[in-house]
Amino acid sequence: MPRRARIMLMGKHLIAGEWVEGEGVFENTPVSGVADKFSVGSAELVDRAARAAEEAFVEYGVSTRVFRAKFLREIADQIDARGEAITAMGTKETGLPEGRLNGERGRTVGQLRLFADHIEKGDYLDRRFDAALPDREPLPRPEIRMMQRPIGPVSVFGASNFPLAFSTAGGDTAAALAAGCPVVVKGHSAHPGVSDIVAQAIHAAIEICGVHPGVFSQIQGGNRAVGQACVQHPLIKAVGFTGSLGGGRALFDLCAARPEPIPFFGELGSVNPMFMLPHAVKTKGATLGAGWAASLTMGAGQFCTNPGIAVVLEGDEGAAFVHAAQVALKQVGAQTMLTDGIAAAYHSGRDRVAGSQGVQTLLTTTCDLRNATPYLFQTTAAEWLANEELGEEVFGPLGLVVVAKDEAEMLAVAKSLVGQLTCTLHMDDEDAPLARQLLPILERKAGRVLANGFPTGVEVCDTMVHGGPYPASTNFGATSVGTLSIRRFLRPVSYQNIPVSLLPADFS
Ligand code: NAP
Numbered sequence: 001m002p003r004r005a006r007i008m009l010m011g012k013h014l015i016a017g018e019w020v021e022g023e024g025v026f027e028n029t030p031v032s033g034v035a036d037k038f039s040v041g042s043a044e045l046v047d048r049a050a051r052a053a054e055e056a057f058v059e060y061g062v063s064t065r066v067f068r069a070k071f072l073r074e075i076a077d078q079i080d081a082r083g084e085a086i087t088a089m090g091t092k093e094t095g096l097p098e099g100r101l102n103g104e105r106g107r108t109v110g111q112l113r114l115f116a117d118h119i120e121k122g123d124y125l126d127r128r129f130d131a132a133l134p135d136r137e138p139l140p141r142p143e144i145r146m147m148q149r150p151i152g153p154v155s156v157f158g159a160s161n162f163p164l165a166f167s168t169a170g171g172d173t174a175a176a177l178a179a180g181c182p183v184v185v186k187g188h189s190a191h192p193g194v195s196d197i198v199a200q201a202i203h204a205a206i207e208i209c210g211v212h213p214g215v216f217s218q219i220q221g222g223n224r225a226v227g228q229a230c231v232q233h234p235l236i237k238a239v240g241f242t243g244s245l246g247g248g249r250a251l252f253d254l255c256a257a258r259p260e261p262i263p264f265f266g267e268l269g270s271v272n273p274m275f276m277l278p279h280a281v282k283t284k285g286a287t288l289g290a291g292w293a294a295s296l297t298m299g300a301g302q303f304c305t306n307p308g309i310a311v312v313l314e315g316d317e318g319a320a321f322v323h324a325a326q327v328a329l330k331q332v333g334a335q336t337m338l339t340d341g342i343a344a345a346y347h348s349g350r351d352r353v354a355g356s357q358g359v360q361t362l363l364t365t366t367c368d369l370r371n372a373t374p375y376l377f378q379t380t381a382a383e384w385l386a387n388e389e390l391g392e393e394v395f396g397p398l399g400l401v402v403v404a405k406d407e408a409e410m411l412a413v414a415k416s417l418v419g420q421l422t423c424t425l426h427m428d429d430e431d432a433p434l435a436r437q438l439l440p441i442l443e444r445k446a447g448r449v450l451a452n453g454f455p456t457g458v459e460v461c462d463t464m465v466h467g468g469p470y471p472a473s474t475n476f477g478a479t480s481v482g483t484l485s486i487r488r489f490l491r492p493v494s495y496q497n498i499p500v501s502l503l504p505a506d507f508s
Contacts, residue, residue: 017213172240289324301397419469
């Protein structure tokens with residue numbers, strides 16, 4: 001573990017090992033205290049970073065797995081060494097509590113170390129071998145080997161609600177660097193200070209490990225042209241994006257319109273519906289209602305896995321579940337939101353739901369700008385089916401109960417869903433017949449289907465899928481969390497009759 005480092009903000013862009021000024025200055029928007037100043041990014045800086053990344057790829061793309069694993073572990077150590085400064089800056093910029101930021105840092109360094117272990121094992125390369133069949137009739141077969149190779153420079157966009165785990169050294173960066181791809185990060189304007197300190201940690205790891213400095217660059221935002229230039233630059237070969245549907249879709253469209261389209265792995269929003277099956281609601285409705293309220297309001301509801309919708313059957317038991325949720329939600333005070341813009345979007349989302357036809361307000365509260373209090377609404381399955389806007393994410397602690405008159409209507413709600421990150425079943429053994437009908441529907445809708453739990457809290461492991469059909473993600477075959485996420489930055493290459501001595505080091 002390195003010595004505890006003394007931290008000062010650089011306030012600049014890190015481009016291939018140099019801290020570079022842009023043109024103009026923007027400020028972060030701290031919850032309290034004095035704002036910090038950061039240099040504004042530009043398309044010209046993106047070009048410099050992308051060229052350096054391509055240059056670095058020449059050697060980093062053929063580096064050994066042992067080398068890259070050491071580098072990933074060094075980044076984790078360097079982040080840990082700056083832990084206190086990162087947490088202090090994170091609480092200032094985002095309003096997230098200290099405990100949450102420390103936990104998120106643990107997840108971030110944990111996933112860097114997990115990727116180091118993962119690439120050392122080598123299974124992810126999916127190495128295959130077809131021996132030559134020189135005597136085969138009518139034609140001989142050549143010797144063919146296949147393995148996964150890094151795709152080239154990757155651009156990464158983090159999200160406001162995970163200033164560490166989905167940001168500068170978050171899952172996308174860890175997966176790309178593990179694969180052998182240089183990274184150009186577009187810094188998030190909601191937490192430029194955290195991004196600055198984390199970039200310092202990566203810079204230190206680059207110097208210690210003797211990695212080509214073009215392997216990592218970060219251009220701070222303050223200007224939307226930076227993100228657009230990142231996805232349009234001809235040397236960028238893939239994009240890892242976590243954020244809103246609107247932002248993700250705009251950048252996805254730019255990617256698709258390139259002369260050479262590239263994959264855009266956008267992990268977007270979701271309403272994560274929960275299906276409350278009747279026997280479970282009968283035996284533990286009140287507990288489930290309180291559990292839902294806790295999950296819905298965790299982190300001011302600013303989680304992409306926030307379960308915003310609960311589907312129940314009409315009747316006293318469903319009503320008891322809703323009542324328990326209402327009582328628990330009433331106890332939750334105002335929580336600070338990540339930015340003024342996110343708070344404003346939450347309040348307008350609430351107004352949209354409240355004003356929708358057939359929606360009844362069950363819990364309304366008042367709060368100031370930048371704060372969120374919970375809201376609870378209820379509608380019928382018939383109204384839900386008639387109004388697809390009710391299925392759109394409101395980023396914050398807002399719950400909508402959808403009351404189905406019978407099981408057929410509950411199944412119809414499931415069928416009507418657009419792509420989700422998660423779908424949940426709350427069930428008892430007696431609910432198995434209905435669950436058996438729902439599961440084949442829900443597995444087509446979501447990346448992760450779960451029973452008797454709440455979807456907030458995403459395990460970083462080999463089996464995790466954090467993605468789903470559009471609009472949960474722009475690429476339904478991928479995950480942005482867990483070791484499988486490395487696949488996004490690899491492509492298979494066949495080597496036909498190529499001498500083994502010429503094959504990339506990763507082959508052995
Ligand atoms: P966001 O507003 O879409 O921002 C994400 C990044 O994209 C930022 O760097 C932003 O730049 C940039 N951007 C957005 N629109 C752009 C455009 N038109 N042109 C160029 N750049 C653009 O999202 P957010 O507020 O950070 O994150 C909250 C959302 O992320 C929620 O919807 C949440 O559900 C979702 N989320 C999803 C996951 C997941 O894994 N699926 C995880 C976490 C969060 P600026 O810095 O200039 O704003």
